Amino acid sequence: MFRNSYDNDSVTFSPQGRIFQVEYALEAIKQGSAAVGLVSNTHAVLVALKRNAEELGSYQKKVIKIDSHLGLALAGLAPDARVLSNFMRQQSMSSRLIYARPIPVARVVNAIADKAQVNTQTYGRRPYGVGLLIAGVDETGPHLWEFQPSGMVLEYKGAAIGARSQSARTYLERNFELFPGLSRDELVVHGLRALRDSLAQDKSLTSANTSVAVVGIGEEFKLYDGDEVTMWLEKVGDVGSSRGRTEIEQPEASGSGPTAAAAPDTMDTTD
Amino acid sequence: MNHTPENWGRPRDDIYGFYDKSFLQNTGGAQQHTTRPVVTGTSVVALKYNGGVVMAADNLASYGSLARFTDIKRIKQVGDHTIVGAGGDISDMQYLFDKLLESVLIKEEYQNDGHALRAPHIYSYLARVLYNRRCKFNFLWNSILVAGYDDEKKPFLASADLLGTRFSSPALASGYGAQLAIPILRKIAPDEASVTKITKEQAIEAIKLCMKVLFYRDARSMNKYSLAVISEEGVDLTHGVALENESWKFAETVRGYGAQTV
Secondary structure, X not given: OOOOOOOOOOOOXXXXXXXXXXXXXXXXXXXXXXXXXXXXXXXXXXXXXXXXXXXXXXXXXXXXXXXXXXXXXXXXXXXXXXXXXXXXXXXXXXXXXXXXXXXXXXXXXXXXXXXXXXXOOOOOOOOOOEXXXXXXXXXXXXXXXXXXXXXXXXXOOEEEEOOOHHHHHHHHXXXXXXXXXXXXXXXXXXXXXXXXXXXXXXXXXXXXXXXXXXXXXOEEEEEEOHHHHHHHHHHHOOOEOXXXXXXXXXXXXXXXXXXXXXXXXXXXXXX | OOOOXXXXXXXXXXXXXXXXXXXXXXXXXXXXXXXXXXXXXXXXXXXXXXXXXXXXXXXXXXXXXXXXXXXXXXXXXXXXXXXXXXXXXXXXXXXXXXXHHHHHHXXXXXXXXXXXXXXXXXXXXXXXXXXXXXXXXXXXOEEEEEEEEOOOOOEEEEEEOOOOOEEEXXXXXXXXXXXXXXXXXXXHOOOHHHHHHXXXXXXXXHHHHHHHHHHHHOOOOXXXXXXXXXXXXXXXXXXXXXXXXXXXXXXHHOOOOOOOOX
């Protein structure tokens, strides 16, 4: 029934010093579709690949606006992301109400990190099954943070989470030195190219399955969905997966666990 | 005899026997709200100038009409470029300054993330606290002025009172100063546009004049005050500044009350 006797709850260490429930939560992120974030000196961008459970169903929302200067992209259990984003909205609102100040990005990120950490140390709770990329702008400029269910948060110049995100990460690693000086539009195009690299073989970016969000210094968080994405896809040009077309593609991230490889879309409850 | 408020209006034990107070839920005695200020500070005056703000408040705490304490600091520096001045109840001011603001500043400092609370944020916080307390009908009996720089690095000056009412103007004064100082200050700062024409020296001069006029005519004031000048370099806050060129000559010409018959 259990993989081992040390994964019954999130408060027990294995003899190797691991907390399995937390590691399973990190696996849940890899089941969700990919999300990519990147920052320049002036802007922070989120792009994400949306999934529909079935042909007749709608696509699951991947990007959530928190405030006019702040938003996030999720990979993993969408309901858990809703709980976290509602909490972030509360924090954001109380900062504006009490101090008349948009909440600094690092503070709201640390607030959810603390919430997530409590779950890894409290009997009877489970870790959040979702990873987040949080993009926002404050007085210290544009920021991109990655949140993990372990309570770990790190700031990045470019980051990718979710299924096949290693390919997107590889793209970001090859190009991140360009990012600081890029214009708003160029940054989005790089984000979409990174996301394209994470596509499955016969898939492509479409206005239906792609979300783009941009926030910048003196520019409010703007989410592009549906038809609005078309203009961005036109800027990218080739929106199809390059898998099987180019010479030798990067091998997939060494599958830690049975989940990373490929879960059938229809069976999935993660986004 | 027991004089505590929960015994007010109750039958006297020595005449009527023991009165059973067990129905009173609050065993710690009746909850009491401030219904009037007791030890009070008078006006705070402030004026924006081109590049900063000048603020002054005298160092007196009155107990009714008694000049009880003469070295009270009613202007507090909050962060690098922000000051708060308070009039009204001194114990409530000390609660705001030494408890609330101090703890807010420490928490902000501990974040250590390059962000700091500036004047508009401190002002918003204080106005919320004042309004929150008035909603509990448990007022913090103060009127406060907050000065510093806003998000665009322009001079910031605003006031809040015990009701949580917010008000902003290039020239502000609380208490008696609202009657006597504001007309003087508005002569040189009638509107926001005129602020750019006021130099630091002119602003200090105008504030000093206001402090003098207030000492002449406000019976709860004294001739020693705190003067704060905010500029790009920071806050220059001096306590115990003495009134200059004080002269009561004009008193002879005052008619309408007193001993004179004509």
